[in-house]
Amino acid sequence: MTTTAGTTAGTGLVRPYGDTTGDGMVQVSFTLPLPHDKVAEGAAAQLAQKMGMDPALVVHAKAVGEGFTFFVVYGRVHHLVDPSTVEVVERDYPLLTPKEANAAVKEGLRRRLVVVGACIGTDAHTVGIDAICNIKGFAGEKGLEYYRELKVVNLGAQVSVPELVARAQEEAADAVLVSQVVTQRDAHLHNVRETVAAFREAWPDETRPLLVAGGPRFDETMAGELGVDRVFSRGTTPGEVASFLVHRLVTARRGATVGQAS
Template sequence: MSSGTVVRPYGDTTGDGMVQLSFTLPVVCDRRAEGAALQLAGKMGMDPAMVVHSRPIGEGFTFFVVYGRVSHLVDLSEVRVAERDFPVLPAKEINAVVRRRLRRKLVVVGACIGTDAHTVGIDAILNVKGIAGEKGLESYPEFRVVNLGAQVGVADLVERAVTERADAVLVSQVVTQRDAHLHNTRQMSAAFREALPAGRRPLLVVGGPRFDELMAEQLGVSRIFGRGTTPREVASYLVHELTGAGVAG
């Protein structure tokens, strides 16, 4: 069902409202557990609902996939997203803009902060090998990249960024238990505000699969990048912000 900007989920037929939901309950995997999963699905508005998959994941925990119908509608006119307000340039043009307008190498310091040891995201953006067929920022001749790796303390990150005279600090956060990614990001932005005056602070850019890209101002950072971000997109943003290069040329 679709009327203007109002849509319903699609499962088997258009507008049937069918959705698939996965979750874990702290119960032993048995028939009673499946009944508990169906009860939860019903309270969430799925009617009818069916358990299409269940399996134990450790002692006393069961993972479920539930399929069912919801009556909720989505109004696309009310959807808010973080729009990209900069052009994504070819790698060659990114280097040319830095050389022409910055007239020195653009310095980037990257890290995973706090107890986060998941470097896949930051390495995908910074390392030469990159991701999805795009090379990382280390491959850009006009960039100087310092990758500090995992579990970097906020104080150490600030100190190194100051020492390197970083233009931008890129932080990846994957661990989200108890909102650790939000706490760490706020702590980092506060530390940079304390250490440097506004005109000397680097761009603070954070990324990770669980961030809300609309929360940049609330978290005190310049930009948030979500899942699917590529090195060229990050490089284009840095060039846009640091050189005022709204368009190629």
């Protein structure tokens, strides 16, 4: 759904913005298992109306293979949204430059921080894990391989959970990054839960690597539910991941040690 919000004066509530402020106009796209004809377009309009769009106008329809049609529908909704009730995961650590991250690791660990990354299960899409790990990076930022105080082991795609556990043990990993792009039938959630269970079985709590899950279909609020230490969703940059790793594995632990010593 593509929208731009307009504020309803005096209430703090917002509704979508299309042509004029607060007009409630939205655009949605979906595919129906119907051949492209007038009946299919009528079915698309009916679905949009049942979703709360009134009026609903089919502005685009195209056959996408035998027996399937892709639609774009434009119309008005009457729902209001209260931003004050929205739950999000705020970044609770500072963003560091590569130089700052390297200096923190060198001073705090006195060794390289070991990161193992993989795209697990049958998922063959390495775009996510490569964007974070590979030196070419993403969004104008260098990947984790660029950080001289990080040892990065990118296992690539279609890595089984036992393989990931074994390699993490072999490398004495401080952190494990699990990427999932293919998400049919919530495969990404199942695979991450399987990974968490395997790591809990293989390590005591106090020595287990930091577990981080990432991918475009993850909800960042699900870290606790999945059992991982952090979830990163779409648009995450290598700098954000590096800063989080340094915060949790170096800065926070040093602070806890100082507090205990005092």
